[in-house]
Amino acid sequence: MEKNLTHIALFAALIAVLGLVPKIELLSGVPITAQSMGVMLCGTVLGARRGALAVLLFLVLVAVGLPLLAGGRGGLGVFASPSVGFLIGFPVAAFVAGFIVERWTAPVGIAAFAGAVLGGIVVLYAFGIPGMAFMLDKSLAEATALSTPFFPGDLIKAGLTALVTRAIAQMRPGALLSRG
Amino acid sequence: MLTLTSPVKTWAHRLPAWGKLLALCAYTVLLFALQAPLAMAVAALLPAALIASCGGSFAITSLRMLRPLWPFVAVVVLWHLWLGDSAGGAVVILRMLAAVLAANFVTMTTQLSQMIALIEWLARPLAPILSPRALALAIALVIRFIPVMLARTEAIAQAWRARSPRKPGWRILLPTTLAALDDADRVAEALRARGGAG
Numbered sequence: 389m390e391k392n393l394t395h396i397a398l399f400a401a402l403i404a405v406l407g408l409v410p411k412i413e414l415l416s417g418v419p420i421t422a423q424s425m426g427v428m429l430c431g432t433v434l435g436a437r438r439g440a441l442a443v444l445l446f447l448v449l450v451a452v453g454l455p456l457l458a459g460g461r462g463g464l465g466v467f468a469s470p471s472v473g474f475l476i477g478f479p480v481a482a483f484v485a486g487f488i489v490e491r492w493t494a495p496v497g498i499a500a501f502a503g504a505v506l507g508g509i510v511v512l513y514a515f516g517i518p519g520m521a522f523m524l525d526k527s528l529a530e531a532t533a534l535s536t537p538f539f540p541g542d543l544i545k546a547g548l549t550a551l552v553t554r555a556i557a558q559m560r561p562g563a564l565l566s567r568g
Numbered sequence: 569m570l571t572l573t574s575p576v577k578t579w580a581h582r583l584p585a586w587g588k589l590l591a592l593c594a595y596t597v598l599l600f601a602l603q604a605p606l607a608m609a610v611a612a613l614l615p616a617a618l619i620a621s622c623g624g625s626f627a628i629t630s631l632r633m634l635r636p637l638w639p640f641v642a643v644v645v646l647w648h649l650w651l652g653d654s655a656g657g658a659v660v661i662l663r664m665l666a667a668v669l670a671a672n673f674v675t676m677t678t679q680l681s682q683m684i685a686l687i688e689w690l691a692r693p694l695a696p697i698l699s700p701r702a703l704a705l706a707i708a709l710v711i712r713f714i715p716v717m718l719a720r721t722e723a724i725a726q727a728w729r730a731r732s733p734r735k736p737g738w739r740i741l742l743p744t745t746l747a748a749l750d751d752a753d754r755v756a757e758a759l760r761a762r763g764g765a766g
Contacts, residue, residue, distance in 0.1 A: 390759040393709075394752040397706045397713070398709070402717065448707070453573055464675045465675060468664075470640050523664065556749070
């Protein structure tokens with residue numbers, strides 16, 4: 389019980405930290421914010437239920453007025469902005485990612501990548517794009533077009549999530565709560 | 569760690585948090601029900617007036633918090649100019665700005681402790697599955713550990729810089745995550761030693 393509590397709380401803190409550190413520069417010097425990697429990691433490392441709870445806890449703290457989103461954003465204003473769909477989708481994305489890692493018996497790296505792509509990209513955008521379409525009075529197709537520049541970066545993030553999850557499985561197998 | 573509450577004390581700081589939140593919900597519903605640009609402009613005056621009544625530095629901070637919206641504003645402006653639908657574009661932008669200003673007004677005039685008390689009150693129906701003490705502890709743990717983990721991430725980045733001419737990149741993600749896992753185990757032990765979290 390305490391283990392669940394501390395893992396959920398500390399991974400919520402991890403998502404915040406990944407938003408507060410300077411943008412990570414990738415291979416070609418393209419900067420990405422690591423925060424959505426934190427969301428994917430919550431799912432793939434902690435599992436579906438705990439991962440979703442960690443992300444929910446993070447969102448509660450953002451709503452309460454802490455500047456924990458990348459760029460020092462926070463408060464209730466971010467839930468009134470066009471990216472609110474993505475925020476609502478974060479816990480669901482973590483849940484789906486964790487669900488796939490827990491249930492699919494493939495090697496951890498492959499399951500984590502599948503989880504990060506299906507959860508952190510497909511499901512997340514399934515929430516984010518309608519949210520943006522609604523807030524900006526655009527059609528779904530138009531909102532999707534506005535979001536496409538971010539897909540490659542998100543694919544890379546999914547790959548990195550898989551690498552980190554697989555490394556954790558190798559170095560601390562007992563700590564990977566999604567695979568017991 | 570600093571919250572987004574404004575240190576400048578205003579009249580709105582004395583209002584109860586639940587009242588402000590209810591008013592915010594009602595206002596946001598109203599905003600999304602309006603269609604005409606004129607009505608939207610009138611409705612947008614409300615948060616503007618509230619913010620203006622709180623003084624200059626408060627207003628400047630409020631405006632600064634709008635900065636992350638600039639990509640959306642730019643997209644909408646260009647889109648609607650290209651389509652020749654400036655009325656529609658004005659409605660979208662005014663609604664976005666009014667909603668965010670109003671929401672930020674509530675955030676800036678409510679203390680963190682008040683918001684947390686409200687969250688705990690709202691979570692009372694969940695008491696069978698989620699004990700209020702566990703929720704309070706979880707919130708306190710996150711707030712306490714963010715600066716700790718930030719400092720450790722910076723230490724990991726410095727360790728990288730001491731060993732590599734390249735800038736720290738994604739590779740510090742693994743030690744950061746492992747440190748979070750190890751910390752979680754240790755804090756769980758400490759909690760159990762102090763009587764548990766239930």
